[in-house]
Amino acid sequence: MPNLVEIRDLHFSYGDRSILSNLRMDFPRGKVIAVMGGSGCGKTTVLRLIGGQIRPQQGQVSVAGEVVHALDTDNLYRLRRKMGMLFQFGALFTDLSVFENVAFPLREHTDLSEELIHDLVLMKLHAVGLRNAAMLKPAEISGGMARRVAVARAVALDPELIMYDEPFAGLDPISMGVTANLIRKLNDALGSTSILVSHDVHECFAIADHVYFMSAGKIVAEGTPAELRVSADPYVRQFVNAEADGPVPFHYPGRSLADDLGLGASA
Numbered sequence: 001m002p003n004l005v006e007i008r009d010l011h012f013s014y015g016d017r018s019i020l021s022n023l024r025m026d027f028p029r030g031k032v033i034a035v036m037g038g039s040g041c042g043k044t045t046v047l048r049l050i051g052g053q054i055r056p057q058q059g060q061v062s063v064a065g066e067v068v069h070a071l072d073t074d075n076l077y078r079l080r081r082k083m084g085m086l087f088q089f090g091a092l093f094t095d096l097s098v099f100e101n102v103a104f105p106l107r108e109h110t111d112l113s114e115e116l117i118h119d120l121v122l123m124k125l126h127a128v129g130l131r132n133a134a135m136l137k138p139a140e141i142s143g144g145m146a147r148r149v150a151v152a153r154a155v156a157l158d159p160e161l162i163m164y165d166e167p168f169a170g171l172d173p174i175s176m177g178v179t180a181n182l183i184r185k186l187n188d189a190l191g192s193t194s195i196l197v198s199h200d201v202h203e204c205f206a207i208a209d210h211v212y213f214m215s216a217g218k219i220v221a222e223g224t225p226a227e228l229r230v231s232a233d234p235y236v237r238q239f240v241n242a243e244a245d246g247p248v249p250f251h252y253p254g255r256s257l258a259d260d261l262g263l264g265a266s267a
């Protein structure tokens with residue numbers, strides 16, 4: 001099957017508040033796919049559905065041919081071992097060294113010997129350029145370096161699927177570029193599939209094979225970065241050009257300013 005992850009006819013709500021509706025997405029093997037959209041449009045919710053942390057009310061998510069929410073707990077854990085996740089802000093365990101942070105998933109999910117864990121951790125840290133920082137604590141490294149450690153931890157188990165939730169948030173432009181290149185390089189070196197949730201048009205367009213744009217829980221546009229750069233779609237234009245107003249309004253919906261100022265219909 002060419003797609004590692006497939007989402008079909010997916011509906012999800014928190015209580016009676018609809019978050020995602022009628023979602024259809026493909027994540028082909030070996031590719032880096034970006035999921036972009038404004039705050040609160042449901043991007044993280046998509047990642048949580050893929051990881052099986054929450055269940056859809058309708059439709060399905062399949063990963064490597066298995067329907068995620070149809071699995072029992074043991075099989076869900078087995079499937080999750082194929083997934084690496086970099087959480088928003090890539091939080092590290094502050095009281096563990098860089099080495100121990102990357103070793104953590106290996107200790108949690110495998111019975112590998114201490115010697116093998118040592119070598120695997122150093123190889124992952126080498127891949128992100130931080131082998132020589134192994135013994136430092138998170139407080140002793142920069143924010144950009146910390147993000148690279150979080151990337152090394154996300155790929156510690158050589159996952160088939162790597163999910164990055166806002167990997168560029170809070171980084172300076174140079175660290176952003178470094179992190180983006182790393183995501184692409186690791187995806188290709190490991191032969192994995194990466195899903196990149198982000199607001200950052202520049203970095204996503206630089207490394208993604210395919211981009212989905214979401215708004216209010218729906219896919220409103222998709223394509224390769226090259227296609228989207230020349231798209232006339234107003235939503236894509238607004239997002240790519242970072243315009244305050246467009247199909248996504250700047251103002252929270254409600255009464256007009258004239259009404260609030262008591263200026264009446266003539267104003």
Ligand SMILES: Nc1ncnc2c1ncn2[C@@H]1O[C@H](COP(=O)(O)OP(=O)(O)OP(=O)(O)O)[C@@H](O)[C@H]1O
Nearest residue numbers: 014019037038039040041042043044045046197199
């Ligand atoms: N546990 C929850 N209970 C109720 N509503 C929630 C819960 N988690 C998220 N939401 C709501 O679901 C919507 C989608 O959230 P989600 O985190 O998927 O958005 P997002 O696109 O990832 O946003 P951001 O880019 O700001 O992280 C938001 O309106 C949020 O308030």
